[in-house]
Amino acid sequence: MDSTSSSASLIIPSFRCFDATNHRRYYSTLPSCSPTPQGAGGGSASIHVMGNSTTIADPKIITGDCGYLLDDVPHLSDYIQDLPTYSNPLQDNPAYSVVKQYFVDVDDTVAEKIVVSKESPRGNHFRRAGPRQKVYFESDEVHACIVTCGGLCPGLNTVIREIVCGLYHMYGVTGVLGIEGGYKGFYARNTIPLTPKVVNDIHKRGGTILGTSRGGHDTSKIVDSIQDRGINQVYIIGGDGTQKGASVIFEEIRRRGLKVAVVGIPKTIDNDILVIDKSFGFDTAVEEAQRAISAAHVESESIENGIGLVKLMGRHSGFIAMYATLASRDVDCCLIPESPFYLEGPGGLFEYIEKRLNENGHMVIVVAEGAGQELLSGNTCTMDNIDASGNKQLQDVGFWISQKIKDHFSKKQKLTINLKYIDPTYMICAVPSNASDNVYCTLLAHSAIHGAMAGYTGFTVGPVNGKHSCIPFQRITERQNKVVITDRMWARCLSSTNQPSFFSPKQPFEKIGDEKHGDNHVEDLAIK
């Protein structure tokens, strides 16, 4: 054990304030207001037992000079006293011995906004991810588990592989369990022992070797299972729903006062997770979507008045559709959930299709699965079903729009169209990740491991402005990331397709942006 272990810097300093603007509690270190490092090395806090039901902890916001804010992550030492620390075994690892300054300084933080002006306050920051000099677990003490939840996404197996191999090669950890079949697997399924040998080739395959599921999040049963199995590091790979589930698990673990680090690795093909630059598998998805768009283009240009229609993923966020459109340059119209459109009349989709076919003889339309749902729900066949996780099940906009276009032009008679509808949505989810996503998955896995070993908990890892960071669950789960249609990226997309904006005179431009996001944090939502 390291002698410096529990001498410990103060975790939660002098007093709490309530920031009425941000509706957040924050911690100030008056009188100097300089940022206070917490956690690593900490040990001064006591166990918080907050009654029988799990209460959500206040966010740890630490203030500093010139408007500096640190949106800090919880640490095991926040609620467990006198935790011993150990030297990081990486310091004796030959592979890492060449690195000049391998360990991340405990004070290092990453700015959430990097475009600033002279007068800007320093703004919000996150704790930088990476290996710390001191760790809170000995190698043979670690019993880790990995679970994958929600829909498939390219790269899941790579993250699993890299957590197993990273724990083994960097920290000498051999006790890693795979939980089968998502959250419900904690209490209803078997576990699989994971070793570097077992996972060696899995990154070449799509899907997840652990299986996944929606629903079945029973917090008590999950935490009972964690406790019964003696698990002390929980790696949870999943999307926005999964991160909410991880947050509740963390709160319950904290309430029980367990030395268990809970770490989220954000997975979503839709890129709908806040704060991080982009989610893993997204690049692969955009690349795979090109194949469908190219096929639609070939089909449409090979026949008179050909229309190629491609439906892509994107329940509430149109990132895949927007990026696939921008990358392809063959697309004449991109429809996403964030940007309302209409079919009939001046400025509508039918008028644009007719114009494009007259000009060019063919066209390609990309539609995100969540686009135009308000038009479909005006239909008699409205389905208000939800899936096991509580996500609203959408109607097939691709099929609906195909029918509408066919009906419209068959009535018009003067234009015979040939429409080919391609739905590659599940193919895109199921492919293995590409090279750059594989590297990205590796970094995510490493950031997660380093954070857990350093005793941090209740956080999701991900790059913020290119620097891997630890982001408290609360920030990740606040809301979903969406395309900002008043932002330049959507304007680039519109200018590449030349499509109309579909803003009806009754719905002014500024109003649409406001209505969709319901707040003023438009920049926050943009993909960086």
Ligand SMILES: Nc1ncnc2c1ncn2[C@@H]1O[C@H](COP(=O)(O)OP(=O)(O)O)[C@@H](O)[C@H]1O
């Ligand atoms: N608010 C929530 N609280 C607890 N668990 C949740 C919550 N939302 C979703 N989950 C759980 O997270 C898992 C995955 O959620 P889902 O929405 O299907 O996928 P994703 O994580 O990819 O968004 C499911 O097992 C679901 O029960």
Ligand SMILES: O=P(O)(O)OC[C@H]1O[C@](O)(COP(=O)(O)O)[C@@H](O)[C@@H]1O
């Ligand atoms: O396979 P399912 O349950 O139909 O889910 C399809 C959904 O999965 C997604 O690809 C991703 O959703 P999650 O990130 O919530 O898992 C959505 O775009 C899509 O609506």
Ligand SMILES: [Mg+2]
């Ligand atoms: Mg989701």
